[in-house]
Amino acid sequence: MPQLSREDGDDLGASDELIAFKDEGEQEEKRNVSAERDLDDVKSSLVNESETNSSSDSEADRRPEPRPGVVSRGRQTLRKQQRDGGVLQPSPYVGYPFFMFPDLGNLCSPYLANGALTAGARTSSSVPIVQHPHVSHLHPLLSYSPEAFSPPRTSPGFSPEAGVSRSPHASCYPVSPGAMPQIPHPLGWLLVSSSFSPRLVPTPQLSVPHPAIVRTRVKQELHSPVSRLCPHRKATPETKREGDEDKKLHIKKPLNAFMLYMREERPKVVAMCKVKESSSINQILGQRWHSLTKDEQAKYYELARQERLLHSKLYPGWSARDNYVSMKVAGHTSPYPEQLQPLSLTTKPQRPPLSLNRATITTGPSTPSSNTASSPPQRPPPLRSQPFLAPPPTSSSSHGALTQQLRRTNQP
DNA sequence: CCACCTTTGAAGATG
DNA sequence: CATCTTCAAAGGTGG
Numbered sequence: 001m002p003q004l005s006r007e008d009g010d011d012l013g014a015s016d017e018l019i020a021f022k023d024e025g026e027q028e029e030k031r032n033v034s035a036e037r038d039l040d041d042v043k044s045s046l047v048n049e050s051e052t053n054s055s056s057d058s059e060a061d062r063r064p065e066p067r068p069g070v071v072s073r074g075r076q077t078l079r080k081q082q083r084d085g086g087v088l089q090p091s092p093y094v095g096y097p098f099f100m101f102p103d104l105g106n107l108c109s110p111y112l113a114n115g116a117l118t119a120g121a122r123t124s125s126s127v128p129i130v131q132h133p134h135v136s137h138l139h140p141l142l143s144y145s146p147e148a149f150s151p152p153r154t155s156p157g158f159s160p161e162a163g164v165s166r167s168p169h170a171s172c173y174p175v176s177p178g179a180m181p182q183i184p185h186p187l188g189w190l191l192v193s194s195s196f197s198p199r200l201v202p203t204p205q206l207s208v209p210h211p212a213i214v215r216t217r218v219k220q221e222l223h224s225p226v227s228r229l230c231p232h233r234k235a236t237p238e239t240k241r242e243g244d245e246d247k248k249l250h251i252k253k254p255l256n257a258f259m260l261y262m263r264e265e266r267p268k269v270v271a272m273c274k275v276k277e278s279s280s281i282n283q284i285l286g287q288r289w290h291s292l293t294k295d296e297q298a299k300y301y302e303l304a305r306q307e308r309l310l311h312s313k314l315y316p317g318w319s320a321r322d323n324y325v326s327m328k329v330a331g332h333t334s335p336y337p338e339q340l341q342p343l344s345l346t347t348k349p350q351r352p353p354l355s356l357n358r359a360t361i362t363t364g365p366s367t368p369s370s371n372t373a374s375s376p377p378q379r380p381p382p383l384r385s386q387p388f389l390a391p392p393p394t395s396s397s398s399h400g401a402l403t404q405q406l407r408r409t410n411q412p
Numbered sequence: 413c414c415a416c417c418t419t420t421g422a423a424g425a426t427g
Numbered sequence: 428c429a430t431c432t433t434c435a436a437a438g439g440t441g442g
Contacts, residue, residue, distance in 0.1 A: 253435045258420035262436065270438095278437040279418035286419040304421080320423050324433060 251318050254311040257300035258289055 255263070262285050269281050269288075289297070311318070 253422075255435060256421040259435060262419075266437070277439045281437080282419040289420070320434070324424075
């Protein structure tokens with residue numbers, strides 16, 4: 001049974017209150033109410049593990065209440081229902097018994113509960129050969145996979161059949177140029193970044209249009225040089241060449257727990273259903289997600305936490321805001337790739353404070369770079385901006401391996 | 413060709 | 428602080 005290895009036992013101790021999910025269906029939601037509460041504890045504790053000063057609310061207090069998006073999503077669903085001609089056709093897989101996939105972790109994951117590779121996976125020589133030490137122990141679900149960084153050549157030892165359910169669509173986190181200099185030998189080939197061509201964001205506007213207007217403009221200006229900084233979005237033919245270059249520069253968000261779960265479970269669901277439509281698959285996956293025990297979910301929360309941790313290490317200055325198209329138009333300048341930051345695994349990244357956007361707009365192209373090197377920001381950025389950088393209270397537990405590897409990598 | 417759909421969660425933006 | 432918005436994946440669908 002996959003368990004989070006929280007030897008410290010302070011956070012996931014909630015597992016003592018484990019509630020067995022024997023079935024699913026209409027009753028499930030009611031049971032989930034209490035179970036969600038427990039899971040909330042797990043989730044919040046996962047956060048607290050890294051946040052030195054945690055607030056008691058966050059996920060735990062928000063979760064039980066209807067999510068903000070639920071209404072709109074409900075409307076969307078309703079729209080879909082109407083469009084499809086009536087009630088949401090209950091998928092034949094709705095409430096699909098989760099026990100049909102017993103022991104997910106053992107079946108699909110070569111990783112131990114603490115995120116370390118199992119013996120079999122370790123010996124499969126597939127991952128670590130070309131993988132950065134940072135990620136060598138991480139779950140294959142993690143996006144920082146060797147193929148994500150894969151150059152045309154492939155590792156001779158890399159075998160997708162190593163008992164690992166690898167998604168062929170592993171997301172790609174391009175290594176930031178700023179991070180490269182510190183990446184040791186194993187990823188030395190990544191240093192070949194001939195296509196890197198910093199592109200400057202236009203001078204920020206002095207007046208701020210209404211956000212809605214901004215968003216509208218954004219959609220109209222998707223082809224602008226600025227928006228091409230997000231090349232995964234649509235690109236016109238004339239921009240495709242540059243878009244291809246930018247593809248390597250786009251740093252995607254780390255996957256959250258549900259995304260990791262989806263990536264692992266989607267092939268199974270697709271295999272069992274004949275349906276391939278992702279929207280339908282995702283609905284099934286969403287229901288199955290809720291039918292997971294909190295322990296099983298905790299596994300993915302932990303993986304997601306490791307993802308974020310690794311992501312923050314690889315891209316210290318990266319912010320999710322960097323991928324906000326509207327924010328780019330609004331004048332936000334990302335530290336990537338224009339602003340090269342050394343990858344320091346021991347020092348906190350010095351990312352522009354969150355108020356940069358507005359500040360930049362009102363004060364003109366002030367100096368995002370001034371925050372990077374010498375002068376630390378007057379005010380420390382909000383804690384939420386770097387929620388997972390702080391080491392857990394007990395570093396030797398679950399991701400101790402990660403921490404150690406990261407530290408090792410940081411050493412000469 | 414490309415936006416949309418659909419899910420949950422994280423994080424930034426906004427009021 | 429509470430709420431809203433965006434983006435992560437994915438692949439069929441429809442304009």
